[in-house]
Amino acid sequence: ILELRLRRLTRFSKIELEAEKAQLLAEIAELEEILRSDEVLRAVVGREMDEVAVAHGTPRRTILLADAGVASAISFEGLSARGAAAAQASPAAARGVASSLEIPDTPCTALLSVTGLVARTADDTPVQRDGRRSPHDVLRSTVASSARADVGVVTSRGRILRLSLLEVPALPPTDDPPSLAGGVPLRDLIALERDEEPVALVPLDAQAPLAMATAQGVVKRLAPEPAPSRDAWDVISLKDGDSVVGAAVAPDDAELVFIASDAQLLHYSASLVRPQGRSAAGMAGMKLGDGATVTFFGAIPAGADAVVATIAGSSGALAGTQPGSAKVTAFSEYPAKGRATGGVRAQRFLKGEDVLIAAWAGPTPARASAGSGQPVELPAVDNRRDGSGTALSTPVAGIG
Structure with missing residues (x-):
């Protein structure tokens, strides 16, 4: 009886081993076929990836x-x-x-917020300025471009850095002003030097000159020319201690606008500044008072419905901690003056105020935000050219 059981068990084990051997031989043959044929190898890899x-x-x-x-x-x-x-x-x-x-290389608009975030629109629909406010909706500059193109970033060091919009996130379409809360910090996409700040986005293929101004009152219009193939290049020769405060494309019929820290505003036709090459240092743009610097520079298109927004405060206060007093006035209330003159007063200082802590001129309405990106409401338009401001309750980080 014991011998019979052992014989049966041995027969069953032999059948299982023969089946396993046949299976292994088939797998070996399949693997050898893969090693012999590149076509079979690619088919197997493709099937496994699928x-x-x-x-x-x-x-x-x-x-x-x-x-x-x-x-x-x-x-x-x-x-x-x-x-x-x-x-x-x-x-x-x-x-x-x-x-x-x-x-796809679809038309879009590149956007830079005053909080340093960058994004692009999903299409070429005009960017809205009127509508419901949202965080990070105050724009420093905008540039019409396309999704696979490059734009330039003008910096405080007088350089242009190339920015690929492929690296910039696209915002969903909206009927309200776009919120750049879904954008990315511009500093993460370009190589800025120590103490170098992004000033504006500009097109690299503009047909009109690029205007820029410095804190010491120098102005320059860069003659249109093909952009270098490099990632960065100089566009103005700066004096020691000077820095670029603003830049914008400015055809001859645009108005160049300077606002100084002592609340003086100057504007004149861009045609008064002849275009120069990249290595030029520019020319006198605004005559500044003792201790004053240019706080804002921009270019307003001819016939635009524009306003001027200023915020006054104390030079002795810690930056970013004082709300100050704000004033918004129609740009048309300020008369044009000649190049290299002092301009006119834009806001009368109240007791304890001696400096503009923020200033901006551009298309209406003016909008402001805190350092966190949260909206800050500005007062209604006051057409007293040199009137005083209205007290704010929240410190403002930027106007646009």
Whole structure:
């Protein structure tokens, strides 16, 4: 009896071992075939990648860039509903979806907020200024461009740094002023030096001169010319201790506007400043009083409905801690003066005030925000050219 049971057990084990041997020999033959044929190897790798994509595929926002950072970018943000459905239906169909993931070169507007965030619109719909307020909705500058193009960043050191809009997040469409809360800090995208600040976004292919001014009252219009292929280049020769405070494209019919820290405002036609090359140092733009510096510089298009917003405070207070008093006045109330003159008073200082802590001139309405990006309401328009301001309850970090 014991011998019979052992014989039966041995027969069963032999059958199992022979089946396992046949299975292993088949796997070895399959692996040897993969090693012998590159075509079979690629087919196996492709099939396994399709299986991984179906099992683990999730919507992504990754952008792959070539070494140069341009041209070969692929966006995976479209691999969500349509791409996932195609992957489940057929791995081959999923590979077909990839061709549509490249970011299209659609028109857009690059935006820079006063809090230092940068983003772009999803299309070329004009940026709204009227509407519901939201955090980080005060813009320092805007540039019409396209999603795969580069724009320039003018810095306080008198340089232009190249910024690829492929690296900039797109904002969802809105009927209200865009909120850059979904943007990214501009400092994370460009290589700024120590104590260097971004001043404005500018197009690299503008047909009109680029105007800029410095804290010491120097003005310059840069003659239009092809942008260098480098990532950064100088656009003005600065004196020691001087810095660029503003920049904007300024055709001959635009008005150049200076606002000084002692509340003096000067504006005149851009045609009074002849265009110069990149190495030039500019010319006298505004005559400044003792101890005064240029707080704001910009260019207002001809015929624009513009306002001037100023906030006065004390030079002895810690920066960013005093609300100050604000005043908003129509730009048309200020008469034009000649280049290199002192201008006219924009705001009368109250007791304890001796300096402008913020100033801006541009299209109406003027908007302000705190350092956190939260909106700050400015007073209604007061057309007294040199009137005093209205007290604010919150310190303002920027106006736009």
